[in-house]
Amino acid sequence: MKVRSEASNKSVTRRAFAIGSLGTAAAAALAACGGGSSSTSSSSASSAASSAASSSAAPTGAAATLTLWTDAERSPALKDIAAKFKADKGIEVKLVVKDFASVRDDFITQAPTGKGPDIIVGPHDWLGKLVQNGVVAPVQLGDKASLFNPVAVKAFTYEGQVYGLPYAVENIGLLRNKKIIPEAAKTFEEVVAAGKKAVSAGSAKYPFLVGLDPKQGDPYHLYPLQTSLGSVVFETGADGGYDASKLGLDTPGGAEFAKKLQEWGDKGSKVFNSNITANIAKEKFNKGESGYFLSGPWNVPDAVKGGVDLVVDPLPTAGDKPAQPFVGVNGFMISAKSTNALAANEFVVNYLSLAEAQDSLFKQGGRPPALLESFEKASADPIIKAFGDIGTNGLPMPAIPQMDAVWADWGATELKLIKGGVADPAAEWKKMVSNVQAKIKG
């Protein structure tokens, strides 16, 4: 701006500046125009292209390249298998590293425009949303399905169809410090008793640790206790998938769990402490201030580094049913809008199911592999084996979109009960159930 007022008679600089700014501005403006328009136009264009392709078998001549959205952690593990695919089939797999938190939403918005990737990697509980928005295509595992952990395949089954190739199973277990508590316990009562004994003996400060969110509690971690009392989130329907109309929270077991939460909470036996967040719990356990920590494999490396003599026990039961945790399964899903569906299926079903691919994903991520052959190998590590065995008896996290309606109320109610002072826990639980039901009805 100053250029202009100073250059009253020397016009070159002024003009250069003016034209320069115009050039960049106009170019940017046009680029923005182009960008904006293509997002609206390409869906029709790609559908036109696909109809043209399907009407005649004439070669389209496009060199096939697959785009795979991954996060930074998994990307290195996929490099080798992508290179093998390229060597065998001549198709390049472009690994695009994305922020994990934005993959699902970006995929939902970009897939309909035809600009999304061919393959994404993510947890199975995205499926409900992805199917609801019509952006993922079913995958045929065929006879290969029997090579995988059945829970993993079940997790990727939605409304009767398999939508992904699983590669890792993830669930919580009961982490125990052998130095403080030498013997494994079966029921939660025994666990609490052992924990309290350690506290009174002075070898620990807390009988039991689990990370709770000060805003939301933590229904995920407390779920095995709830299921062992006979209350699941959603019951399964006729096709084996979760049925959104059957809210399993609404059982006598749920009310029983509500009562127990208050007993175990701040104003009761203090087994659960609402002020202990996930970070605090981890820190206390790693320092050897408690013998038990209800947590997942993600906290194992730091605990071992912190000098904890670690074993992973099966989850303790609070009631007469098995204690089943939520199982999260990671896997690869194919876009419904992929123009390279055949190549994508070839890569996902026939290459990512290879033991070497699953092995390298395990080495990178440390989660028990979904492929049984790879899991066998990984089971040499007793901790991986323990987590894997717990997961085999677990329940897949519901992928149905209605699950979104549950978390907030479920967590807030659990937190309230743990904080204590609720006159009638069963009624509090019932209120939560009716709130959730109202939300699901919309």
Place this chain on the structure above:
Amino acid sequence: MSGVSATGTLGTASSQSPAKKPKKRQAPDSVLGTLMKIVLLGIVDAIAVYVLIQLASKHEWLIFGISLAVTLLINWIYLRRGGLPAKYLAPGVFFLLIFQVFVMLYSTYIAFTNYGDGHNSSKEDAITAIQLAAQERVPNSPQYAATVLEKSGTLYLLVTEPDGKAKLGTTGEVLQEVTPSTKSSTGQATGVDGYRTLEFTDLLQNQQAVTAVKAPISDNPADGSLATSDGSTAYVFAPKLKYDAAADTFTDTTTGAVYSDNGKGAFASADGQQLSTGWKIDVGFANFQRAFTDPNLSGPLWQVTLWTFAFAFLSVLTTFALGLFLAIAFNRADLRGKRIYRVLMILPYAFPAFLSGLVWSGLLNPEFGFINNALLGGADIPWLTDPWLAKFSVLLVNLWLGYPYMFLVCTGALQSLPEEVDEAARMDGASAWRIFRSIKLPLLLVSVAPLLISSFAFNFNNFNVIYMLTGGGPRFDGTTYDIGATDILITMVYKVAFGGTGRDYGLASALAIIIFIIVAVISTISFNKTKALEEIN
């Protein structure tokens, strides 16, 4: 960002235009200038032509027209003589249109649609997705080894049954047993006389066509048909739902239930069962209506609105008071180490509010937090879970986050105040408090008041602090929504639009427009009021 550049350019242009020189003094362009002009315009036009070709090939005629008009306009503006203001104005105006006007119009449009989870794309996309999902493998049907063959432009599937029989078929042609001419080492039929076997590279060239081949296994279509998704294995598929294009309905092949367009962007049966994938439609004022008529919203809405105003007002007041106090304190000429203090003062400003919220929520932990543990000697104060204490904590953290900004602003404003007025007042024997109240503060407010109003508007929508610190909690009773005592309007919108069973962009846009109207009204009133302050000058 766009707003800054747009107004910046506009400001320059308008302030320069009175100084516009008479036409005769515009000397002919120098050679270099002309060259530059040609090169830069050439680049712009080259990009424009590329974009136009792309648009034309995709038959996007409306956007093609607009782009063409814009390109011609740019060329006209910069090629003709004179019209200097237009040359400066053009880039800013284009940015303004693209980044602000278009975005605003687009979100207004979204407010009148049902865009969100389950209503993500067009109806054609939804139908394709439903058809794709309805193609189910027939239970317990075998897996076939498959080869794709081609004869005069038609693709055929050659499958080998588990018992070794080879069969050939294509879309519309029932599978027939054939004698294969070639076999692989595993006994899989790989070729038939008169047909060309497609190699993997051929398959890649025709991916859509290959996956579209559906060879019926018998004359009865209910038995299903063979299809392959990777070109080497085929399965028997039978659709669970059949689409009737003429009637625009889906029919369930097992139960016979008919799903038709329910007018709300989804296929639904007579008893209200909806197919999971829907599409985007216009819904008129339904989103706005919902904002005012939902019984779960109308209850807590007034509490939230009241707290939003209280939060925004108190945030501005406390941060301004502390910032001003510190600015005056550090403005003393005889203070040593002023710079170090000032840097320290500004530190909270350098922290992202996101992070600070999380850190503070740890500091305020009743049992393990620093505040209770170290500062208050182990007191068990529920900072974030008691409704009133939570409100207080939110204000406190926002004060910590916000005072450095006010400190900066006030320091700048104080230093620009004329010394003489101060001196004259002191000569007249006014006390320091009197000087501050009657002279400094009014003068300061002239320049700071607009910033206070914009700060009010900012805090009105201060999502980060609330969401990271308390998450809006502790919760209200008597609403099924996850709304609580510290929720402000914007966090409430977030929870209502995104906290149910899916994201609802339409509802979110509608609520955002309502909030915009509230903020606009307040700002207009306050700006009019602050004009009174300027009369002091």
